[in-house]
Amino acid sequence: MNRKWRRFFPVLFWMLLCVCIPMKASAANFSLSASDVDGTQRIFRIAMNQSEIPNVYQTLFAVWGDQGGQNDLKWYRADEMMDGSYLCDVPVSNHGETGSYTVHAYVESTDGYLYMMGDTGFQVAEMQQPSYEAYARNVTAANYSASGGSFQVWVQGVQAASGVSQVQIPVWCSADQSDIQWYIADLMSDGSFMAEVSAANHGYHTGRYQVHAYVLENNGTLTFVGSTTQDVSSGFSVxxxxxxxxxxxxxxxxxxxxxxxxxxxxxxxxxxxxxxxxxxxxxxxxxxxxxxxxxxxxxxxxxxxxxxxxxxxxxxxxxxxxxxxxxxxxxxxVENNLSANVQVANINENTGTFDIFISNVSAPGGVQTVQVPVWHAADQSDIRWYTAQLQSNGTYAVTANVANHNYNSGNYNIHVYVTANGGAMSCVCGTTANIRVSSQPQIQVARIAIPNVRFRCLPRG
The missing domain is CATH 2.60.40.10 (Immunoglobulins)
Structure with missing residues (x-):
């Protein structure tokens, strides 16, 4: 039998024993009350204060309707509040009875003992529906983290005549609401809604945060259902x-x-x-x-x-x-530290070629490419980009050909662009060269004779 069940069985035994045979602990400072949350007799809030048991493991409330004995007995675990009190909301729908109800309060200590602290009751006259279409029985701020500047907003007992589409939580700290932020609460497994609020969304303002809750119904109606506040101190580090x-x-x-x-x-x-x-x-x-x-x-x-x-x-x-x-x-x-020198050599008027040599190429992080645009026409209509190749002596070279520039003679413009390994590209130098083309390729027409073939021209039209 695992540890969890070994602990559960004696607690269950004490629960049953205490319901049947109350063993009330003497409590010098003790209070227990039950109150209607919203005046509709749908939800009753059980509140307890006690100082008799110092080491509390959990606080439990046993609730049942007196009609029919304990056939509707249910156990509720209370939540401990920041002021040391214990609260629990009891939906009457869990019991389905009118008339008087009995509440017993128990405290289980960390050493496993269960003490009955006291009892109270409440009266349910009749089951009433709320006079408004959407409502929530409780809107609370909890789990405040001073170091994180965050807290949770819980909206419980949400109901709407046409169904709940969303629960929206506007939160602000500034008096002019300039830091207002609307949160969409998440639906929890127990049917309540919860939103995480962070001071980061409100300019890290300190002071009292105002929290409102609205229910958006399936029919599009947005209804205010409650409000609360949360004090946020300057304890968080920003x-x-x-x-x-x-x-x-x-x-x-x-x-x-x-x-x-x-x-x-x-x-x-x-x-x-x-x-x-x-x-x-x-x-x-x-x-x-x-x-x-x-x-x-x-x-x-x-x-x-x-x-x-x-x-x-x-x-x-x-x-x-x-x-x-x-x-x-x-x-x-990013420095433009790209540089190089360029010169033209080996001009061949017969072939129309000339060599371009680029030396002293410098680029931070290394050279990626060296490109050489060459053109003759004033409008650069004959421009051609050449990619220079790295030579064994560390220079770069490329051969240009006037055939790529319509066989034009005269001054050719030559620029050098260096692209560094980092991706930066810049024009680093340039020069001109006077290229004379001695002759252009001639188109020769050859006569082809085809034996025994005669052609006849037919008139048009």
Whole structure:
């Protein structure tokens, strides 16, 4: 027999024994009451205060209607409130009787003993329906976390004539409601509704939070059903941290780090990065990696953006409720340190070719490609892009051909573009060359004789 059942059987025995033979503990400071929650005699709230039993494992209320004896006996486990009292709501529908009801209160200590603390009762005259279409028997704030700046809102006993579509919870702290946030409560397994409220959604304001509850019925009607408050202190720790950017890989990438961020409900960090040139057309979101020291980091390859100049970084906190909050902003500069020299040699007027040599090529992080656009026409209509090849001596070379430029003679414009491994591309140098074409290829017409073949021309029309 497992431990759970070994503990349950003696407790069950004491429960049955105490219902039949009350063993009331002497309580110097004790109160027990039952009250109608909303005046409809549908829900009765049992409240108990006691100081006799110091080490309480659980508090139980045995409730039954006097009509028919204990045939409707039900046990309810009470919830301990922050002030030390114990509360439990008893739906009359669980018993289905009118008339007088009996309530016995029990406390089970941590050492396994069950004490009957006292008894009370309440009267149900008749089963009444509420005069309004939607209502909730209870709206409470619970499970407040001072360090996290969060609490839960519970809405219990929700009913609506046309059915419940949603339970909406507007919450605010500012007197002008400028920080109001509407929460959609989740339906719990016991039929109640619960919403998680975070001070992060309200500017981390401290003070008294106002909580209202609305029921949205299936017919579209939105009805106010109750309210409560929750005091939020300044006990939670809030820091947006520090954001740094450092060059890595010779300028081909940059490392972004966020240190010292302390945000209640923080589940992750994202960095938004883009180059100023062109607006946010190169915007990329990076998921940061968390580390044991509480920092977050990611590496940004410049090849994802492909340009030099000023860059912007925004750091965002991703909260456990799915919302995001901007923490810090920073900038960094990608140097355009690309350079090279170019010269033209080996001009061959007969073949119309000439060689282009690029030397002293320099790029942070290494060279990815060297491209050479060449053109003669003023409107660049004959432009041709050549890709230079790396030579054994470290230079780059490519051969251009006037055939690719309509066999034009005269000055040719030659530019050199270097693309670094990081993705940045820039025109680094240029030159001109006077290319003379001695002759252009001639189109020769050959006469072909086909023996014994005669052609006849037919008149048109």
């Amino acid at each position: 820091s947006n941290g520090n954001l740094t950017v450092a060059e890595r890989g010779g300028g081909s990438s940059y490392q972004i780090d966020l240190y010292g961020a302390s945000i209640p409900g923080l589940s992750g960090v994202q960095f938004a990065v883009w180059a100023e040139q062109g607006g946010q057309d190169d915007l990329v979101w990076y998921q940061a990696t968390p580390y044991t020291d509480g920092s977050f980091s990611c590496t940004v390859p410049i090849s994802n953006h492909g340009q030099a100049g000023n860059y912007n970084v925004h750091a965002y906190a991703v909260l456990s409720n799915g919302s995001v909050q901007m923490l810090r902003a920073a900038t960094f500069y």
